[in-house]
Amino acid sequence: MRLSELSTESGVPIATIKFYLREGLLEPGAPVTARQSDYDDSHLRRLRLVRAMQQIGGMSIDQVRNVLFAAGESTLSRHERLGVAQYMLPPLVEAPTDDPLWDQTHGEVLALMTELGWLINDFSPSLNALTRSIVALRRLGYRDGIEHVRRYAAAMHPLAEGEYRFIDGHRDLDEAIEATVAYTVLYEPILLAVRRLAHEDVSARLHNRRPISPLDGV
Template sequence: MRLAALSERSGVPIATIKYYLREGLLAPGRRIGATTADYDEGHLRRLRLVRALIQDGQVPVATTREVLGHIDDDSLGRTIRLGAALWALPQPPAPNEDDPAVQAARREVDRMLQSLGWETARELSTLSPVHRSLVAAVATLMRLGYPVDAELMAPYGELMHQAAVRDLDHVETFPSEEEKVEAAVVGAVLFKPVLEALHRLAQEEESARRYGIE
């Protein structure tokens, strides 16, 4: 398809597509003339991914380029490829390791991981921005006087593992390795609000069942 058709099918303006091409976010089309190129379904899929990350997910262009680089790195195994792509997404600042609340939070998170048997998460704890984010969140709650320990977190961890199984079952429905990683990244960026909203709705429903709505 020509650039105009790619724009029409994706809903992305031609000027934006040209910008993505200049920034290396979209591979060049197959050259068929001095000023024209042909684009295929792979370009359309990648364009939708780029648009989703930048426009809907508010991921910076430079970060999007890094994420795409990991998605395209077929020298990596799927777990590392997926992990690298997800870790490249924007993360909150690292917690202050001198903070007693952070130290306490780290101990409780480690106890929780140990109780769940999540050995990979424990082994990668010093590298994982997701692990640091969890420690920081738990530390904040502790500072505010809301005790969060391994026993409280573990049942939530078990529920999240069930959600992760569902996530990866869905990812497995895509045909290629590249599409599988793309689907996981889109899910991490855009499906999170769905999970948060479902959690809130479930809380509202349970509250009404327990306490009524009057």
């Protein structure tokens, strides 16, 4: 297909496709003439992936480039290639310097991961994000953050197993990376929304309240 057809099929403007080509995020098409190239389904898949990482994942061009580099690095395992994509997703939390409470909490989070038997890298960005939240709770006087993590971990791991089986079912690596981005970014708000709805339900039952109907008061 020509560039205009690639734009129509992908929904990505021609100017954006040309930018991706200049930035090396998209492989050049097969030359047809001095001014025209031919593109195929692999370009469509790559465009879909780049757009997902930018629009859904909120990644910068440099971050997208790093993920694509890892995807093409034959010395990395599939696990490592998918991991790079997840590690580039926000929030990217930097560990503060000279903060004893942070250091203590981070150590407790790592110890919990070891206790649970989870195979987690010490430099996983999610460890810093988790540490930051627990530190904030502790500074407000809430001391049971680690125990909450333990309970959440027990509930989350079976969900993660099912989701990763779906992700790993995509044998094409670009599609698997896109699924990783989508499951990480798009499903997290769903988890939070369901938790809030559960809180609403529990509170209503504790206080013997029924939901308000649109017909109430009519």
